Amino acid sequence: MVRQRQLIFMSFPMLIYVLVFAYFPIWGWLMAFQKYKPGFDIFDQKWVGFYQFRFLFEDESFIRVLRNTIAMSVITLVLSFVTAIGLALLLNEIKRTGIKRIIQTISYLPHFLSWIIVTGLVATSLSTQDGIVNIVLMKLHLIKEPILWLGEGKYFWGIVGASNVWKEVGWNTIIYLAAIASVSPSLYEAAEIDGAGRYRKMMHITLPGIKPVIVILLILNIGWILNGGGFEIQYFLGNGQVLDWSETIDIFVLKYGLKIGNYSLGVAAGIFKTVVSIVLLIIANSIAKRLGEERLI
């Protein structure tokens, strides 16, 4: 204790920061049990008990919205994990640093585009009029007439997943590349002497080597599962025809909470999401513990 005095002292600013900005605002959760009107003190508001929660859960579209959120989240989560790890493994095999850098740079640049631009690109390339996707598919004779990608609900989740991969795969790869770099080269040398090829080394050294990182990231990401793989993408790409597949909790809250001035509903939904996230996080963490893996808590 005494010997760590300086370290403890140094961590105080961070602790205060977290208390002020992460714990202190929690009292604002009171809003969820009120019919909050801006401009008045929080204690002068009308208390309505669980009305906001009942509104959320009793609305028949809520189940659908929850389904969409979880579905798109899981799709995005799985896809982004598989593609990012895959790309990291492949990149790791490229020995020419120049080419490796170029590929890496190109693949992470889309990360810096905002979703409004990306969804604009997606909408344009999926258009039936002159969208590149339909043109390519037509030229390959895979389809007879252009498909209205954004007009049919069944394609929507896939489009969200694919757009997410396109935008984020390079960025997500960086952390795995860093993890791979920390795997001891002597392991590879030993394997080589034993006659292991590229594929074997990948399977038995690289992957197990980055397993702790993968598990930790998975646990962290599971905490975000109710954020549905983003909010903007569904908001910008969604339209009336695909509403049943595109609407997520956040959009629902935006429409029935913020847009119509019922801020309390937004807070109630936020609380719901937080509680579910904490439960999921704990479950994932304990599973990791059982499996004897690295874990968060």
Next chain:
Amino acid sequence: MGARARKVAFGLLMLIMVFSVVAAGCSSSNKNKDGSPSASQPASSSDTSAPTTVAIEPMTISVFLNVPGPIPTDNNRIYKKIKDELGVTLKEEYLVGDLEQKLGVMIAGGDYPDIISANVKLTAANAVLPLEDLIEQHAPNLKKHYEDVWNLIKDPDDGHIYWLPNFGVYQGDFKPTQHYGPAFFIQRAVLKEYNYPKFKTLDEYFKLIEDYQAKYPEIDGQPTIGFTALAFDWRDFGLRNAPQHLIGHPNDGGVVVDPVTNVAELFESTDIAKPYYKKLNEINSKGLMDKEAFAQNYDQYMAKIASGRVLGMFDQRWNFQQGEESLISQGKSERAYVGLPLVYDVNTTDYYLDRPVVNLNNGFGITVNADDPVKIIKVLDTLMTEKWQKLFYWGEEGIDYHVGDNGLYYRTPEQRKDQEDVTWKQANKADSFYGQMPKLEGNYPDGNADSPGNQPDEFFANLKDIDREVLQAYGYKVWTDFFSAPPPNRVSYPAWNIDLIEGSEARVSSQKMKDLALKYLPKAILTSPENFDSVWAEYGQQVSKANPEAYLNRVNEQLKWRQDNWGK
């Protein structure tokens, strides 16, 4: 540079930064101190009795305009005239950057100019003076101007008048030259192809489109689109609003209102709307409907319009104007559009063209910081006279326009050219300031229109050849001749700007009905004709589940309130 020198330099730099932070903190708090007491001052000064005449003693009025430039030059003709004749120097500040942010800073510091563009934030912060007594006592011209709408421009919360609305109060005949509102639009090329037929019904409209598309399956190498609509984000009126017009009602948003009883009813999932969407379903099965219509975003819609291959759509002109302007600048004026007032039944009088309503929460207000509100209102009142009003819109006789033998004003081609020149306007016009001023709109007693753009002859002279050809073929002079002249507005008109109250059941139900419309209307249009009735029935059921009564009750309650309170 040695290590020591670097350290010293770094230390100095830090010192400077610390100082500048401290200094900035001090100066801003000083400013606050200056600002707050003056905010309470003018309340007393407005009570003191004012000089009886508008003496020409020099005075400066500071103005904040909620729009960015163009900033007039120092020797601007109109500002000079104001200074010479009224003794008033206008010190204007134009918006730079974000308006909300600017207002936030102003309100936080209590640092207001003398007059300011309207905003509800300012009313909420008690930043502006109630004007009704000032107008009654010192501003006969303004009083006369607003007489008919006096109750209407009062703040519904406390009954005071805070803003002088800049648009929507008319005198004399109302006759605009261009219609910016809703209509069924059709390409001029289509009308030309069939020798400019006159027609009023949906059947005839779609027949033309069908024939034209069959004849020209491609325009500029791309497939022709018969009919499109936009239903993106808040721009959903292209899909939702048409039926109310087809039965001869004006644009009330989501309801149709009986003009006699003032009672609103829904039209969207009822038999009023059904024939229209059934027709769209029918044209879809013929391949005329743009299948992508309901999945496109605004940019895609605009690009489609600008490509010149959309033959028709239902929309409001201001919503697609940008695309149309692009068509014209590409030299494809024949692909631009003519708005038509279609109705279900030829015997119905169309009501697409409406008289603009007074736009509340717009125009100028006088802030609590103004030293001499009485003098300011007198100046504004003077600017309200015919002489000054004509100067703002028309300019000076002999320089900016001439008077014809019939007493009507006109411009020569050179004068018209001046009006399009930005630098000339900076030196000779006061457009930004006048934009926020109360205006005499409509027609002057001498028969001249409020502005050159609304003077039929002057408007006609400004047209392009293709425009003239279309109008002449129909025997019309202005675009609004296609529409029936609008009767005076119902006192409760329009229903679309009724405040549904934040967070209320009415808001929830209105949002639900919007979701349902955006989901079921495309479904009904794009389904095969034999399925139409079942989709429509399902839509009706879903709407009745969405608590439409809550929405209707609120609308009806407000319509009644308006009728009771907005009358003279």
